[in-house]
Structure formats: structure tokens, C-alpha cells
Amino acid sequence: MAEKQLTSWRLAGENLRRQPLRVVCLTAVAAILAGALFGGAIFTTGIQTGLDVLAARFGADLMVVPAGNAQKAEAVLLGGEPNYFYFNGDIGRKIAQVPGVSRVSPQFFLTSLSAECCDLPVQLIAFEPETDFVVKPWLAALPAQGLRDGQIAVGCDILARENRTVKLFGREYPVAAQIGKTATGLDRSVLMNMNTIRTMIDHAHQEKLHFLADDEPAGAISAVMVRLDGDRSPATVAREIRRENPNVEVVVAQGVVRQIGQALRRLKGQVFAVLVALWVVAATVLTAVYSGSVNERKKEFSVLRLLGATRAKVAGIVLSEAFLTALIGGLIGVVLAALAVFPFSTYIGDRLQLPYIPPAAAYIFGMALFSLALVAVAGLLAAAYAAYKIGRAETYLTMRAGE
Amino acid sequence: MLAATGLTKEYRRRGEVFNAVDGVDLTVAKGEIVSIVGRSGSGKSTLLNMLAGLLRPTAGAVRFDGQDILGWRDAEISRWRNTKIGYMPQGQSLLANLNVLDNVRLPFFLARRDGEITEKASARLAQVGIAHLAANFPAELSGGEARRVALARALINAPELLIADEPTGDLDLATTNEIMKLFAQIAGDGTAVLLVTHEAEAVISPTGARIYEMAGGKLAGRD
Numbered sequence: 001m002a003e004k005q006l007t008s009w010r011l012a013g014e015n016l017r018r019q020p021l022r023v024v025c026l027t028a029v030a031a032i033l034a035g036a037l038f039g040g041a042i043f044t045t046g047i048q049t050g051l052d053v054l055a056a057r058f059g060a061d062l063m064v065v066p067a068g069n070a071q072k073a074e075a076v077l078l079g080g081e082p083n084y085f086y087f088n089g090d091i092g093r094k095i096a097q098v099p100g101v102s103r104v105s106p107q108f109f110l111t112s113l114s115a116e117c118c119d120l121p122v123q124l125i126a127f128e129p130e131t132d133f134v135v136k137p138w139l140a141a142l143p144a145q146g147l148r149d150g151q152i153a154v155g156c157d158i159l160a161r162e163n164r165t166v167k168l169f170g171r172e173y174p175v176a177a178q179i180g181k182t183a184t185g186l187d188r189s190v191l192m193n194m195n196t197i198r199t200m201i202d203h204a205h206q207e208k209l210h211f212l213a214d215d216e217p218a219g220a221i222s223a224v225m226v227r228l229d230g231d232r233s234p235a236t237v238a239r240e241i242r243r244e245n246p247n248v249e250v251v252v253a254q255g256v257v258r259q260i261g262q263a264l265r266r267l268k269g270q271v272f273a274v275l276v277a278l279w280v281v282a283a284t285v286l287t288a289v290y291s292g293s294v295n296e297r298k299k300e301f302s303v304l305r306l307l308g309a310t311r312a313k314v315a316g317i318v319l320s321e322a323f324l325t326a327l328i329g330g331l332i333g334v335v336l337a338a339l340a341v342f343p344f345s346t347y348i349g350d351r352l353q354l355p356y357i358p359p360a361a362a363y364i365f366g367m368a369l370f371s372l373a374l375v376a377v378a379g380l381l382a383a384a385y386a387a388y389k390i391g392r393a394e395t396y397l398t399m400r401a402g403e
Numbered sequence: 404m405l406a407a408t409g410l411t412k413e414y415r416r417r418g419e420v421f422n423a424v425d426g427v428d429l430t431v432a433k434g435e436i437v438s439i440v441g442r443s444g445s446g447k448s449t450l451l452n453m454l455a456g457l458l459r460p461t462a463g464a465v466r467f468d469g470q471d472i473l474g475w476r477d478a479e480i481s482r483w484r485n486t487k488i489g490y491m492p493q494g495q496s497l498l499a500n501l502n503v504l505d506n507v508r509l510p511f512f513l514a515r516r517d518g519e520i521t522e523k524a525s526a527r528l529a530q531v532g533i534a535h536l537a538a539n540f541p542a543e544l545s546g547g548e549a550r551r552v553a554l555a556r557a558l559i560n561a562p563e564l565l566i567a568d569e570p571t572g573d574l575d576l577a578t579t580n581e582i583m584k585l586f587a588q589i590a591g592d593g594t595a596v597l598l599v600t601h602e603a604e605a606v607i608s609p610t611g612a613r614i615y616e617m618a619g620g621k622l623a624g625r626d
Contacts, residue, residue, distance in 0.1 A: 003520065005512060006501075006505060006508060006509055006511075006512035011500075011501075014500045014505075017500070018499065018500040019500075299496070300498060300499075302492075303492060303496045303497075303498065304498075304513065305457070305481070306457065306484070306490045306492055306496075307485065307490065307510040307513055307556070308481050308482065308483075308484045308485020308486070308488075308513045308514055308560075309481060309485075309513045310477055310478050310481040310482075311477050311481075312477075312478075313481075313513060395452075395458075
């Protein structure tokens with residue numbers, strides 16, 4: 001059997017094994033550093049990904065809603081907060097005539113109830129298949145005819161029954177498709193065509209339920225999604241729509257994305273500031289701990305020199321210890337950050353009203369490696385001064401000082 | 404084998420210069436025991452450290468087999484200390500985190516070399532009479548046992564010169580005698596032994612030792 005070598009790594013390992021308190025302190029600092037870096041990066045990148053998806057698939061350049069409901073509309077769109085508001089369906093035709101408008105498509109919003117009649121209270125969105133250009137991209141997996149009458153599509157956060165139906169206003173509706181993660185309100189919405197929602201409302205009336213929309217003349221809608229001609233400025237057309245239709249409000253998609261982008265930049269700034277503060281404190285603590293530890297162990301290092309260890313060998317042992325503690329702490333930090341970020345990131349994103357889509361596995365893996373590498377380098381740099389000091393010291397003097 | 408000429412170490416204390424070691428000439432031949440006795444502060448440990456290449460003298464030269472060791476770079480002098488010199492430092496010098504066997508094996512791994520050492524380490528422990536303590540840690544040893552481990556460790560690479568700095572400083576008379584007998588045995592096997600002891604130990608220097616006395620940094624032969 002090969003004998004166990006006493007390499008610098010093994011010496012470092014034995015030293016650490018017998019110094020549990022020092023190891024716990026050093027690994028805790030490394031864990032905080034790696035965890036903050038990894039968790040912060042994954043969370044902000046997830047929001048950036050969510051924002052990119054939102055910007056790419058927002059669908060409409062403008063969203064026209066009844067006056068005073070712009071914020072509610074954004075809440076429906078981004079947060080999936082169930083809401084409804086209505087204006088007359090004629091508005092769609094008027095908007096279509098505004099110069100610069102290329103396509104319009106109406107949508108109808110309703111909310112299901114937190115009562116026996118419904119499985120869950122969610123946003124119901126009905127669209128017009130003939131004119132729709134917003135919902136269709138999300139339903140690409142469906143056959144060419146799209147959602148048929150009586151069928152629904154559900155967001156990724158909605159749990160259907162075992163028989164793939166969702167009960168709404170006393171009836172079960174078959175789920176034809178589940179939409180992938182969008183990090184918008186669509187994740188918590190149920191989509192259907194206008195015929196389906198009319199049937200649904202009729203059923204609800206039979207259940208003695210009445211809606212705000214019942215008071216509107218026939219053909220009430222909640223929003224008109226607008227696509228512009230390629231070269232038109234959204235702000236200019238929005239102004240024109242408002243001028244010609246004083247009872248409407250216009251949500252500009254770019255504005256929403258820009259607003260989230262600003263919130264994301266603020267968040268990134270805060271995360272960065274916390275990271276910088278943490279790293280400064282940790283670098284100071286690590287440098288002090290390593291220097292202190294080397295001072296305490298002068299005699300041990302002198303003995304190694306007496307026995308024939310070179311200065312480089314002694315420095316190598318100090319650096320190996322630093323590297324091992326940083327690596328162990330870094331691993332713990334990354335795992336803890338993953339446990340904190342992955343289950344709760346969507347919730348935190350919701351609370352901050354920012355879209356969150358988990359980054360790709362390759363990015364997560366790469367970021368974990370990067371965090372570990374950075375913490376390991378920080379550990380080595382913090383120990384470098386101590387290693388240099390003990391390497392340059394006169395053995396005879398440090399031996400006496402260590403006694 | 405080892406020859407020091409005009410070895411001097413100058414220090415400053417409160418602005419005043421004094422010589423801790425003052426123009427010492429000394430030779431140690433193969434298989435010889437040289438014992439330097441002196442009071443605390445007489446300069447004997449400083450001398451020993453200069454002879455082992457651990458402390459740079461202010462003046463003078465140290466030659467080993469005709470080569471000036473003071474001109475060597477760190478890697479060369481470390482290698483020399485690891486292979487040619489066995490060093491027993493003053494006081495407790497075992498690494499607390501390694502067991503007795505690993506403490507003895509340690510010098511073998513401090514320089515790049517091939518081969519196996521565990522068997523040799525066990526044999527050295529047996530030679531100094533503590534083979535049964537191989538798995539123990541330094542904190543579990545008595546002072547005499549710890550010195551025997553340090554001696555086994557100093558001998559592990561079969562050095563040509565064993566340097567021992569007050570090897571029996573805090574041991575009882577019986578244990579001191581046993582250690583001295585071990586030194587005599589080692590010298591009998593061909594390894595030169597250079598001992599530094601304080602005055603009280605001088606009476607029990609190994610048989611056949613060439614004894615020097617050190618006082619005020621100067622070395623003088625004793626009749």
C-alpha cells in the first residue's frame with residue numbers, strides 16, 4: 001500500500017482540521033462573500049432575462065385602456081394582479097384610423113373568484129383570434145387553428161386539475177396549452193377567445209353572478225392592443241390617440257420596459273454596493289485573521305524551516321490553508337445562496353414588481369465557478385502578505401519570538 | 404566536515420553595539436561529539452543557528468565539506484539542512500497537528516525525493532524507545548518523550564551532523580542520561596553531534612565529547 005504523503009496540502013488540511021474555530025470563522029467569511037456574489041448575480045441576471053423576454057414578446061407597441069386605468073393595466077400585464085375595467089368596443093375602430101396605427105386587437109379582462117364556483121382567482125383574458133397579434137406568439141405550440149371555442153390556455157403558474165381542466169364559474173374548461181414562463185402577468189392568467197368568455201359569462205349569469213361589464217353596451221372590451229407602422233414614434237401616436245379619444249389612457253410598451261429597466265438598474269446598483277461593502281470588510285477581516293494566525297504560529301513555521309523547508313514551501317502551506325478555507329467556504333456560500341435564491345426568486349421578483357426568469361443552467365454553473373474562483377483568489381490575496389512575511393522572516397528570530 | 408572561522412554576530416541594544424558571538428573558530432569532524440556549555444545569554448544558541456545557516460553572521464565563514472554555506476541561496480541551504488543536518492531545536496518543537504509518526508516522517512517530505520519513509524520512521528522511533536507512541540499527538544507526550552520524538556525526527560534523513568540546542572533543558576536527570584546515551588550511540592554510528600547545553604547539563608555530556616565553554620560570545624576549550 002502506498003504511504004500517505006505529507007504534502008503542503010495535507011499539512012494545510014491537518015492544520016485546519018485541528019483548528020475548528022479558525023476554520024469556522026474563515027469559511028463563514030468566504031461563504032458570505034461567495035453567497036452574496038453568486039446570489040446577487042443570479043437574481044439580477046434572472047430579472048435581466050425576464051426584462052429581455054418582456055421586451056421581446058410584449059407584443060404590442062401600445063395598450064389603450066379606459067382613462068384612469070393605466071396602472072391597473074400595467075399591474076395586470078406585469079404582476080398578474082386580477083383586475084378588470086371596460087370601455088365600449090367601438091373605440092377599437094376609432095384607434096385603427098389614427099395615423100401610424102398598423103393593427104389593433106381588442107382584449108377583454110375578467111377575474112375569476114375565490115369562491116366555490118372557481119378553482120382559483122386569476123386574471124381571465126379574452127382575445128379576438130381574427131385580429132390578435134399579441135397572444136398568438138405565446139401559443140405557438142398549438143395547432144394552426146389556435147384556441148378553439150370552449151378551450152383555454154393557462155399561464156405557467158396555474159395548476160390545472162388532473163383531467164387537465166380548470167373550473168371557472170361552475171364549469172370545467174379543457175386546458176389546450178400551458179404557456180412557458182414569461183415573468184409577466186401572463187404566468188398567472190387564463191387565456192381564451194371572445195366566444196369562450198361570452199359563454200363563460202352566460203354560465204355565470206345562470207349561477208346568479210353579475211359583472212361590471214354587464215352594465216356596458218354590447219361589445220364592451222378592456223383594452224385595445226396596438227401595433228404601429230415601423231417608423232412611427234410610439235409617443236407621438238399615443239399622444240394622437242389621446243387627443244382624439246379623451247376618455248382613454250395609453251400605456252407605451254417601451255415606457256414599461258424602460259421603467260422596469262430603471263428599477264433593475266437601481267437594484268443592480270444596490271446589490272453592487274452591498275457586494276463592494278462586503279468584499280472590503282471581508283478582505284480586511286481575512287487579512288487580519290491570516291496575519292494574526294501567522295504571528296501565533298511563528299514557532300511552527302520556524303520548525304519547518306529548521307527541518308529544511310524552503311521559504312516558498314512555508315509560504316505554500318499558508319496559501320494552501322487560505323485556498324482550502326476559501327474553497328470550502330465558497331462552496332457552502334454558493335449552495336446556501338442557491339437554496340435562498342432559486343425557491344424564492346419569483347416571490348422576491350413579485351414583491352419588487354420585477355419580472356424574473358431563472359438564468360440558463362450553463363450561466364448558473366459558470367457563475368458558481370466564477371464566484372468560487374473569485375473567493376479563492378481573495379483568500380489567497382488576503383493570505384499573501386502573511387505568507388510573504390513568514391517567508392522572509394529570520395528563522396532564528398521567529399523561533400525565539402514564537403516561544 | 405563543519406568548520407567555522409572568525410564567526411561574529413553583532414547586535415545593537417539601546418544604541419550600543421555588542422557581539423553576541425565574537426570571532427568563534429570551531430570544527431566538527433565525522434562521528435565526533437562536540438559539546439558547548441555556557442550560561443543563558445552567552446551566545447551559544449546564536450552560534451548554533453549561524454552554524455546551521457539559520458542566521459547570517461556579521462563576519463566570518465561557515466564551511467561544510469569545504470563549501471561556504473553562507474553563499475548559498477535559500478533553496479540550496481534548505482536542501483542542505485534537510486539532507487545533511489539533523490536539528491533538535493530548544494524546547495517543544497513538534498507540530499501539534501501531526502501525530503508522532505508524521506512528525507518524524509515530516510522532514511522526508513520537505514524536499515523532493517523518492518522512496519518510502521514510514522518503515523524507517525518506525526525504526527527511528529524504536530531506536531529512541533518510543534515505537535508504541537507512533538499514533539499519539541504531541542500534547543499527549545511527556546517532555547522526555549517529546550525530545551525523543553524530536554531526536555528521531557532529526558535523524559530521519561540520516562544526517563551527517565546532528566545539532567541539538569539544549570536537548571535536555573527541562574528534563575530530569577535520569578531522562579537526560581538516557582538522551583545523552585542516545586547521542587553517544589548516534590556518534591558511534593558515524594553521525595557528528597554538536598550539542599549546546601547550559602552549565603548544569605555540562606556534567607553529563609556524553610562520554611568522549613569534546614567540550615567547549617562559551618562566555619560573552621567567545622568560545623574556549625575546556626580541559
